[in-house]
Amino acid sequence: MTVTVRFAPSPTGKLHIGNGRPAVLNWLYAKSQGGTFILRLDDTDRERSTEEYADGILEDLAWLGLTHDALHRQSERFERYDAAAQRLKQAGRLYPCYETPDELDRKRKRQLARGLPPVYDRAALDLTDEEREKLEAEGRRPHWRFKLEPETVEWDDLILGSVRVDCKSLSDPVLIREDGTYLYTLPSVVDDMEMNVTDVIRGDDHTTNTGAQIQIFNALEARLPRFGHHSMLIGPDGKPLSKRMLGDYTLEAIRAMGVEPMAVNCMLALLGTAEAAEPLLSLDELAKGFDIAKLGRGQIRFEAQEIERLNAGLLHKTPYEAVKTRLAERGMDSPEFWEAVRPNLTLFDGAAEWWHVIEGPVEPVIEPEDADFVAEALAALPGEPWDGSTWKSWTDTLKSSTGRKGKALFMPLRLALTGLRHGPELANLLPLIGPERAKARLSGKT
Numbered sequence: 491m492t493v494t495v496r497f498a499p500s501p502t503g504k505l506h507i508g509n510g511r512p513a514v515l516n517w518l519y520a521k522s523q524g525g526t527f528i529l530r531l532d533d534t535d536r537e538r539s540t541e542e543y544a545d546g547i548l549e550d551l552a553w554l555g556l557t558h559d560a561l562h563r564q565s566e567r568f569e570r571y572d573a574a575a576q577r578l579k580q581a582g583r584l585y586p587c588y589e590t591p592d593e594l595d596r597k598r599k600r601q602l603a604r605g606l607p608p609v610y611d612r613a614a615l616d617l618t619d620e621e622r623e624k625l626e627a628e629g630r631r632p633h634w635r636f637k638l639e640p641e642t643v644e645w646d647d648l649i650l651g652s653v654r655v656d657c658k659s660l661s662d663p664v665l666i667r668e669d670g671t672y673l674y675t676l677p678s679v680v681d682d683m684e685m686n687v688t689d690v691i692r693g694d695d696h697t698t699n700t701g702a703q704i705q706i707f708n709a710l711e712a713r714l715p716r717f718g719h720h721s722m723l724i725g726p727d728g729k730p731l732s733k734r735m736l737g738d739y740t741l742e743a744i745r746a747m748g749v750e751p752m753a754v755n756c757m758l759a760l761l762g763t764a765e766a767a768e769p770l771l772s773l774d775e776l777a778k779g780f781d782i783a784k785l786g787r788g789q790i791r792f793e794a795q796e797i798e799r800l801n802a803g804l805l806h807k808t809p810y811e812a813v814k815t816r817l818a819e820r821g822m823d824s825p826e827f828w829e830a831v832r833p834n835l836t837l838f839d840g841a842a843e844w845w846h847v848i849e850g851p852v853e854p855v856i857e858p859e860d861a862d863f864v865a866e867a868l869a870a871l872p873g874e875p876w877d878g879s880t881w882k883s884w885t886d887t888l889k890s891s892t893g894r895k896g897k898a899l900f901m902p903l904r905l906a907l908t909g910l911r912h913g914p915e916l917a918n919l920l921p922l923i924g925p926e927r928a929k930a931r932l933s934g935k936t
């Protein structure tokens with residue numbers, strides 16, 4: 491059976507490094523096995539779901555290159571959920587309850603006070619028809635709970651190994667709210683069934699849900715998918731990532747920072763594996779080495795510098811061909827330029843700074859104590875044409891004529907030629923700066 495996975499975000503907010511991670515994991519899992527990736531918008535919450543968030547999610551995924559083979563919206567499938575709810579009612583597994591949130595709260599407090607677990611007591615199952623009618627006549631509308639079997643549900647998790655959920659310790663989950671709208675639990679199962687999802691890969695905040703959902707699959711006589719629950723990200727302080735921190739790391743914000751999408755893909759794919767995340771240039775390459783079983787069970791510490799490290803590593807190995815268009819758009823289309831500056835980049839946009847250093851104007855820096863040396867260097871500039879060997883022959887000459895070496899030799903030249911103490915290899919920069927500008931700068935002119 492073809493592997494089919496789904497990424498099922500709720501369009502009630504933006505994707506960030508935490509809730510965007512299952513998108514990458516699911517996509518790689520599918521692609522590494524020639525499978526299908528479904529994008530499903532879990533938009534049953536009509537109040538909180540917006541078109542704007544849905545568009546944002548599509549944009550983020552397109553930016554990452556996570557193409558989908560099918561797109562579904564739960565808001566277009568209500569009749570499927572109604573049909574499933576009907577089946578569950580007929581099977582006696584979905585029952586109406588009339589407690590108000592206040593009443594439920596009081597029940598919970600009483601249970602806790604008596605040292606009992608705050609599990610729903612199923613009082614609604616004991617209501618007679620007359621009692622129900624009376625409640626309805628009072629204007630109460632039921633919410634509907636799924637009746638769990640008092641059993642331990644067990645599955646072999648793709649990431650966690652053997653998992654057991656004791657359903658006796660769970661409240662019967664509410665599937666339908668008082669206003670007739672669906673909570674996440676049932677639509678998710680119905681869709682996974684009807685879309686032939688073979689593997690459900692999601693955060694381990696859903697592990698308990700899975701226990702209840704497996705019972706729903708069984709009640710609907712559906713084939714069970716495999717499940718994989720990945721661990722959640724925690725901040726550098728060891729606590730779950732705060733809303734504020736996640737807000738800084740929405741995919742939209744990361745994109746606006748100028749980060750390469752593959753740096754994000756690599757980070758999200760390899761966080762939590764024992765492997766140090768290596769920047770890879772393409773999703774295909776990443777999919778090749780992808781093995782979901784390598785994801786660990788422990789919480790994953792997210793360090794923001796990791797994105798920078800990966801982004802830099804990625805740029806350092808990006809060939810000119812891959813960035814030709816982007817360079818051209820910025821008027822910097824030159825293979826030699828790219829070769830010269832890529833080892834110095836953290837963000838692609840940093841290339842513009844080096845372009846400026848080459849093109850000028852730059853303010854040459856010539857320390858008084860180096861003035862004679864720089865004048866001698868000017869006189870010793872090799873004849874044209876200049877190429878990659880010009881720097882070496884020039885500095886070899888200067889080494890023997892002045893006796894300077896190391897930093898004493900290079901730094902005054904770097905400062906005069908670029909106005910900066912650091913930067914790309916001068917051997918690569920010098921031919922790009924060219925004789926005319928080099929002569930001017932060594933003479934102290936901008």
Ligand code: GLU
Nearest residue numbers: 498499500532678691692
């Ligand atoms: N909409 C759910 C969420 O974002 C989907 C969970 C799942 O993958 O089943 O948490």
